[in-house]
Amino acid sequence: MVTSTVDRQGLTDVIEHVNDDHQDELLSIAQVFIDADAERATLLDVSDSGLKLQVDTPAGSRSHLHAFSMTGDAEDKILFLAYQAMVRQRKLPPGTKTRYFRFVERQTLSANMLRLVFTTDRPLPANEPGYAFFFSLKALRPTRQNKDVEYSDMPLMMRLWFRGMLTVMKWLKPTARRKLLNSMYSKSKYYTLRASFPAENDDSAHRLAWIDVYTHGDSPGSVWARSLAPGDMVKSTAEYREKTDHVHEGRVLLIADETAMPALAAVLENWRNPLPPTLVLISRSEAEQDYVDASLIPEDSQVYRIVADGEERKERVEALLRTLGPLDAAWGALEHSDAKMVRVFLRTRHSLAASNNRVRGYWKLGDD
Ligand SMILES: Cc1cc2nc3c(=O)[nH]c(=O)nc-3n(C[C@H](O)[C@H](O)[C@H](O)COP(=O)(O)OP(=O)(O)OC[C@H]3O[C@@H](n4cnc5c(N)ncnc54)[C@H](O)[C@@H]3O)c2cc1C
Numbered sequence: 001m002v003t004s005t006v007d008r009q010g011l012t013d014v015i016e017h018v019n020d021d022h023q024d025e026l027l028s029i030a031q032v033f034i035d036a037d038a039e040r041a042t043l044l045d046v047s048d049s050g051l052k053l054q055v056d057t058p059a060g061s062r063s064h065l066h067a068f069s070m071t072g073d074a075e076d077k078i079l080f081l082a083y084q085a086m087v088r089q090r091k092l093p094p095g096t097k098t099r100y101f102r103f104v105e106r107q108t109l110s111a112n113m114l115r116l117v118f119t120t121d122r123p124l125p126a127n128e129p130g131y132a133f134f135f136s137l138k139a140l141r142p143t144r145q146n147k148d149v150e151y152s153d154m155p156l157m158m159r160l161w162f163r164g165m166l167t168v169m170k171w172l173k174p175t176a177r178r179k180l181l182n183s184m185y186s187k188s189k190y191y192t193l194r195a196s197f198p199a200e201n202d203d204s205a206h207r208l209a210w211i212d213v214y215t216h217g218d219s220p221g222s223v224w225a226r227s228l229a230p231g232d233m234v235k236s237t238a239e240y241r242e243k244t245d246h247v248h249e250g251r252v253l254l255i256a257d258e259t260a261m262p263a264l265a266a267v268l269e270n271w272r273n274p275l276p277p278t279l280v281l282i283s284r285s286e287a288e289q290d291y292v293d294a295s296l297i298p299e300d301s302q303v304y305r306i307v308a309d310g311e312e313r314k315e316r317v318e319a320l321l322r323t324l325g326p327l328d329a330a331w332g333a334l335e336h337s338d339a340k341m342v343r344v345f346l347r348t349r350h351s352l353a354a355s356n357n358r359v360r361g362y363w364k365l366g367d368d
Pocket of ligand 1: 132189190191192193211212213214215216219220221222240257258259260262263284361362363364365366
């Protein structure tokens with residue numbers, strides 16, 4: 001088997017690692033894609049186009065080539081294949097956090113806010129404000145010849161949804177691809193599930209996801225969000241649940257910058273506090289202020305808008321906090337040290353206990 005562009009030593013590492021640590025996954029690949037009677041599988045070689053497995057069955061051993069349907073990192077392609085096999089065998093261990101999302105399309109919500117539409121094979125939370133996925137900032141991309149095969153594996157409803165979307169396959173220019181790989185290959189970032197929906201004509205499980213990403217310059221998250229092409233698979237390896245139950249009683253402060261606006265919009269959609277909130281919306285540019293639609297803001301809310309960056313932003317937030325009346329609870333997310341300043345202020349000036357003072361850092365200034 002010819003190992004083309006991949007470094008041989010790196011590949012030996014991958015092969016040894018997969019044989020040592022992913023025996024169950026290899027066996028699932030063998031049983032689903034090669035021979036249902038497989039009792040053991042050993043990875044012999046990997047190339048850009050496929051993997052070579054030795055498959056042991058009661059009838060004997062043989063080696064088998066299996067073509068990849070995606071392009072990408074060798075280990076990622078093997079693990080994706082294993083995931084597909086284990087889903088088909090219903091063998092994913094309970095509590096498995098890893099899930100794959102298939103990118104459908106990108107929508108522009110404002111100058112810097114992109115909506116990424118994904119589908120996923122395992123049901124999503126239907127209505128949990130602030131539920132976030134830890135996305136690996138890279139993608140597996142279907143090989144040209146396997147584009148259609150991949151989709152034929154999907155349930156009918158999902159296939160219908162994709163048919164309209166997949167007329168154009170956008171390929172990254174080589175320079176952009178190199179930049180993407182070099183700059184952020186192993187990074188992961190949390191992004192909030194803004195909303196989820198059932199697939200078209202299917203009113204049961206929610207499998208369509210909206211993930212809204214604030215883009216700025218060539219940051220890893222921004223490059224990732226702009227570079228995804230329809231059909232790409234992305235992986236999330238962890239999940240995060242915001243605690244927002246405390247906002248449904250008393251005088252509440254909600255404070256969010258662009259990265260927390262998706263969670264904030266979901267909190268407002270679920271507003272059941274008889275009192276309207278005090279709302280602080282922070283953004284670097286005016287354009288993102290409209291992200292939180294006016295229709296979501298409860299009547300008589302006090303809304304403060306801060307359009308600023310860096311130190312000026314922090315100073316204006318602090319100055320605003322000093323003008324607010326009594327508060328019983330707070331939820332929000334913004335830059336790390338800004339969030340700390342807000343928490344400390346609410347603890348000392350409003351005596352908010354930790355359970356009612358949930359203001360988190362979603363990103364760090366200067367975190368390059
Ligand atoms: C639970 C959770 C949920 C989240 N949900 C979302 C979400 O739904 N949408 C979303 O867009 N983000 C969300 N984030 C933030 C996200 O994970 C990234 O940390 C953030 O987008 C920055 O990543 P980046 O790759 O763009 O930039 P980084 O690599 O973090 O930073 C690159 C440079 O840009 C600067 N920078 C980073 N972010 C900003 C910013 N917002 N404004 C100004 N300068 C910045 C940094 O200081 C640094 O100099 C969430 C974070 C958490 C913890």
